Amino acid sequence: MLDIADELARWAEQGRDFAVATVVSVTGSAPRPPGAALAVDRDGTAVGSVSGGCVEGAVYELCRQAVEDGRTVVERFAPSDEDAFAAGLTCGGTIDVLVTPVRGGVYRAALAQAAAGRAAALVRVVDGPPETRGRPLLVRPDGTYEGGLGGRPELDRTAAAEARALLDAGRTGTVTVGAEGARCGRPVTLLVESSVPPPRMIVFGAVDFASALVRVGGFLGYRVTVCDARPVFATASRFPGADEVVVAWPHAYLDATEVDPRTVLCVLTHDPRFDVPLLRRALRLPVAYVGAMGSRRTHEDRVRRLREAGLTDRELDRLHSPIGLDLGARTPEETAVSIAAEIVAVLRGGGGAPLTGARTPIHHDGDTAHGADAGRPGAGRDEDPARDEDPARGGSAARGAAPARDGAVV
Structure with missing residues (x-):
């Protein structure tokens, strides 16, 4: 709920x-x-x-x-x-x-906590003694809780500990404990709903493709930040759908901001001055996805530079480049859909192939791949050099670069 x-x-x-x-x-x-x-x-x-x-x-x-x-x-x-x-x-x-x-107040408190974007877990008994079924327990990230499941205090304490573990992982699911709060005894099945702040999408490069990606990212439920070193391009008026627009060198902003295993990083700067120092940091962070725009030739040059900067093959394997799935995208909006499709496929464990005629599951369990262990949908895309054009050509951040103001937020 x-x-x-x-x-x-x-x-x-x-x-x-x-x-x-x-x-x-x-x-x-x-x-x-x-x-x-x-x-x-x-x-x-x-x-x-x-x-x-x-x-x-x-x-x-x-x-x-x-x-x-x-x-x-x-x-x-x-x-x-x-x-x-x-x-x-x-x-x-x-x-x-x-x-x-x-x-009751526990339900109201849980709803208020979630509506305000604060982390919380709501626990309810699904299968157990009749007097406990549906009773709510609100658990906060620090382990404190309010309400009760209607059983012994030990049950509440055990439920709170189980809920906190799921909350830390940002997951919703069921757990089974004993009615006395131990693993033994009559089993009680609990539904734990976790509410966590929305995951972050950080888009580096204030280009036209970024504007479309911001809109799609917001639609998917991300809290979207746009970062660019050029104040003339990184403005709130150009990105009204962004939650935050930051004027800073991309690598410096990434060093200063907070990311977590749900964060996705989309590098659209298309300039080695920005890309290499940024990706050198990004590919060593515990984030869900790192993608970079550019043609295959750009990708090969970028990988060479990153190797020279000391990145390992395992770290480079995390890079999704050219970014997105092969949808034949041309416009900024189509390219944004391509990028978003790859992000969803990586995070949910999908292969990125059409469902027509496929024998794979339609609905995946979700969150099957993160960070360095993420799969690579679209890895078998056509490698014909004739298709080496970057859909974002003409949007390079190298053109008309203006001086940066570090850390400015608009």
């Missing part, structure tokens, strides 16, 4: 009665991941989704019922169930959904 916290926090502030259906687990080809939620208030207003349309109607009615009777239920929708087919679940997957009425 924390994925729709912005809207639900407003509902809570307005004093609305509502219930939330949250995906607990999925198997097979199910379109929405654990943590996805559908909320319905007493008037029948709905927000969110648990299935992309397959079982929305049935889940909507379960939420309406929970608002009325205050009961928490867990419902399974599977292709083998006649009810599932009646509800419209024809995708072949199985979905377990937890439906809870949202009442």
Whole structure:
């Protein structure tokens, strides 16, 4: 439910009665991941989704019922169930959904925390003693918590420790503990929803392609920063969709800013003065993705310079260059889609190939590759030298370079 916290926090502030259906687990080809939620208030207003349309109607009615009777239920929708087919679940997957009425201060605090962009984890009992089912526990990054699962204090402490581990990893999922807080004893299944600040996308190079990539990055949920050493180009008016526009030498900004294993770095500067010192640092950082724009000839020259700067083969293997998947992109917008597609494929473990005729899974487990262990979608792209043109030609940061003001933020 924390994925729709912005809207639900407003509902809570307005004093609305509502219930939330949250995906607990999925198997097979199910379109929405654990943590996805559908909320319905007493008037029948709905927000969110648990299935992309397959079982929305049935889940909507379960939420309406929970608002009325205050009961928490867990419902399974599977292709083998006649009810599932009646509800419209024809995708072949199985979905377990937890439906809870949202009442009390713990829920409000969790929604407010998530809506404000602060890290938090919400724990609820999915399978356990009846008196514990649906009871909320809010866990913060420092390990403190409020609320309770309705069992023994040891259960709350164990649940908080498990939730903190998932929160640190930015993951949502289920864990099983003993009812007494130990691994033994009657098992209790917990749903842990993690809400963390949005991941960062840092775009180096204030070129036309960057403007399109900023828009796509925001659409994908990234907090997007544009960095360029040239103040005449790095302006907020040129990048209204960016969360931050920084005027600084790219490598200096990367040294000074914070990144984490979810951060993606897109180097569009297309100039060795900027690229080499920047990539020498970027490829040694624990980030999710590093991509650089340029033709194959530019890439070969860039790799040679990076080798001379001391980078190892393992470090260079992390570089996605030329950046993006082979979509035949020409315009800045098409190129941005190409770059975004590669980022999604790398982070989710996809191969970047058409699904038509493929026998690979449609929905991957997600987060299967990061940093140095990331796969390389599109590595087998056409190597015909005739296709050596950079889609960003004409956008080089080397042209008309203006003096930099280190660290200026606009």
